[in-house]
Amino acid sequence: MVELIRKAATSIGVGLVAGAFVAILRLWSASLRKNTDQLDKLDSYVAEGHQVLAVFWHGKYVPLFPLAKGRNAIVITVNSFRGRVIAEICKRFGYRPVLLPTEAHAHGFPELVRQVKQKASLIALALDGPTGPYHRIRSGALKLSALHGVVLAPIGVASSHKIVMGSRWDKQEAPLPFSRVVVAVGDMIDLSQTGAEGGTAHLENIVRRGMEAVEREASIILGGMKQ
Template identity: 35%
Template sequence: MTRIISLIGYSIAYLLNKTLRVKDVRAEFWKDIPGPVIFAFLHGEQFILYHHHRRQKIAIMTSLSRDGEIQSNIIKRFGYSPVRGSSTFGGQRALVEMIRKVRQGFSSAFAVDGPKGPIYQVKPGIILLAQKTGRPIVPISVAVKNYWLLPRTWDRYQLPKPFSRAVVVYGQPIPVRTEDNVEEKRKFLEEKLGQLTKFSHQYYWSKDISDYLFQHPNPKILIIKPSGIGDIVHSLPVAIGLKKIFSRSELHWLVFSKFADVLRKETYLDRILLWNR
């Protein structure tokens, strides 16, 4: 019976995901890392991730319960390698197996507040895995523009509506050294994942651009001012002000090549783009 339920669940997940329009934000945070990474996400946001990261040599921890067996069968069809165990039962054995998988070249993925919550509370297992393997943790948050919130679910599980837009946001990698305090790193990851979740969930509903820039972990601002030297000089205080207000931002300036030398001494600019007519 579990195999039949798993096949139905996989079919629904695959077909529904194929209708979605999913956008990556800061995917380079994990794509630019050589070797395996450890993905951290919330239990209620996993639906899109199974399809989005399919067949990428990733091991996922699933519980030893009947629900975990169904989940294992589903993720196998998406090309994942399930490792059975959870923070409540079989955790030590599962952690040892996950360490072995990562050392074999697998990335790993954790619903960090699973399997039963409390919601948004990171369990220490992912920190121990990063500490034992030396691989960085990459936080992920998912937001869907139109979705059903499943009733009576502890994790506020989001089921996307067909043909909806969605965004998958990646946070900066978090290294864990052998000498790091596990509880401090757990709290740090919980804080960073909370910030990332706050941003992703406001991605479609920010009231204005300033709200978006404040929430984005690393926004990019492009100034298009290719014209006369006077316009450029008068725009410099505005650019400096933007950098001060949105200190985490990357500031790019598009300018005619003949005026580029005026900007090269401005150390707050991250990049100068040349416009040649």
């Protein structure tokens, strides 16, 4: 009985917290001057028959909830209270969450492979998440592309005014209301077409260059928007 009450209370808590965040994100998103035209690239990559892993830095993910809404993307998170809140937010914006056991490091890559084998067309993943270190590229994304032919689609976010949470490991960025915000999508990266010379470090450099390029592109687009 105690366990049932605990589970019910947790479920209610998840729903309340997620609902509050969704309401805030929708109001906040409505206030932004945004350019998300390049998200159409994701749709075109999928339409061309690719299985796509959309990758971004963990500190940039908050604006993507409302700005990329409606895409049938799989979002993988951890089965904790925080992870369940994220999963509920994902569902309300049209994404498909997958909850991993708490020992995510042991289950993350096998779950990615399982989704690929089940023909998932679009998966979203923070390259340095869920616990960092900051901008450290996870090997799972590299293996998924190199071994299974999944193409990586780098995503960059730039905003004119934002709060940077420097005390967090990921330096989370939260664009302020009424800011200009840009989401850029880079060229596809297919590591299965890359030579094995240089090993993991070589693959990391390729992906890092792609991430740096898409972040620059987002900043260029932002600079061209009217003040």
